[in-house]
Amino acid sequence: MGTRISARRRGKGLTQEALANILGVSNQAVSKWEGDICCPDIALLPLLADTLEMTLDELFGRESKAASAPVNDQVLPVAAELPWEDDDSIHAVLFQGHRLLQPKEGSLFRRDKYDEIRKSVELHFSGTAQDIYSDFSVVCTDSTISGSVRAGDGVTCTDVGGDVTAGDDVTCGNVGGNVQAGDSVHCTGDVQGNVRASDSVTCGDISGSVSAERVRCTKAGCEEQESFTFTKKGKSFSFPLR
Numbered sequence: 001m002g003t004r005i006s007a008r009r010r011g012k013g014l015t016q017e018a019l020a021n022i023l024g025v026s027n028q029a030v031s032k033w034e035g036d037i038c039c040p041d042i043a044l045l046p047l048l049a050d051t052l053e054m055t056l057d058e059l060f061g062r063e064s065k066a067a068s069a070p071v072n073d074q075v076l077p078v079a080a081e082l083p084w085e086d087d088d089s090i091h092a093v094l095f096q097g098h099r100l101l102q103p104k105e106g107s108l109f110r111r112d113k114y115d116e117i118r119k120s121v122e123l124h125f126s127g128t129a130q131d132i133y134s135d136f137s138v139v140c141t142d143s144t145i146s147g148s149v150r151a152g153d154g155v156t157c158t159d160v161g162g163d164v165t166a167g168d169d170v171t172c173g174n175v176g177g178n179v180q181a182g183d184s185v186h187c188t189g190d191v192q193g194n195v196r197a198s199d200s201v202t203c204g205d206i207s208g209s210v211s212a213e214r215v216r217c218t219k220a221g222c223e224e225q226e227s228f229t230f231t232k233k234g235k236s237f238s239f240p241l242r
Contacts (some may be wrong), residue, residue, distance in 0.1 A: 001136065002036035003131060004061060007147040007161050008052040012177045022051050023236035061087035089147070092123040118152055131162070148177065178208070
């Protein structure tokens with residue numbers, strides 16, 4: 001529920017403080033909801049749904065029976081006992097027969113074999129999604145992602161409403177949350193949160209902190225700032241932009 005509240009709040013241009021004032025709660029309460037630390041009081045749910053212009057079904061991440069309709073006159077089969085919520089998120093994973101292949105501690109399925117298979121697959125997605133979770137690389141350059149994108153390998157996308165997390169490079173437009181990459185980050189737009197990268201970071205403007213080997217701020221407005229502060233290996237550094 002927290003991810004849905006956060007994505008819709010950002011989509012409506014509301015800060016956590018603004019939403020808290022409408023609902024008569026503290027900023028910390030909204031932050032805990034969005035972090036899935038706790039849930040809103042049941043008495044607040046109707047007002048919360050109305051404020052975010054969502055139905056209660058959408059708020060809870062379930063599709064109402066009235067909204068459910070067969071695709072091409074065929075009812076899509078639903079797999080049982082999958083380890084994630086049944087919502088509008090896109091999940092790209094590996095199956096062997098009916099077995100979901102995800103390496104765990106003590107599993108007979110070796111991680112090196114899993115990584116070998118995973119790196120040979122790439123998810124290309126076009127359309128609208130709440131979130132995308134993929135064990136593989138994700139390419140969604142013609143898509144609207146209101147929530148977050150998480151990939152086991154690289155991510156190439158346009159604008160993302162939430163966080164972007166990748167095992168390799170991240171190439172994106174505007175990001176409404178944080179960006180974390182196993183290699184480099186290149187954003188043609190702005191990042192509203194923090195950026196973490198093992199190698200370099202090149203972005204338009206970054207609202208939060210930056211942790212990387214090399215940082216470049218490309219937005220013209222950055223040149224008017226005297227310095228840019230970022231974090232590397234747990235220490236903060238400030239350097240002139242001119």
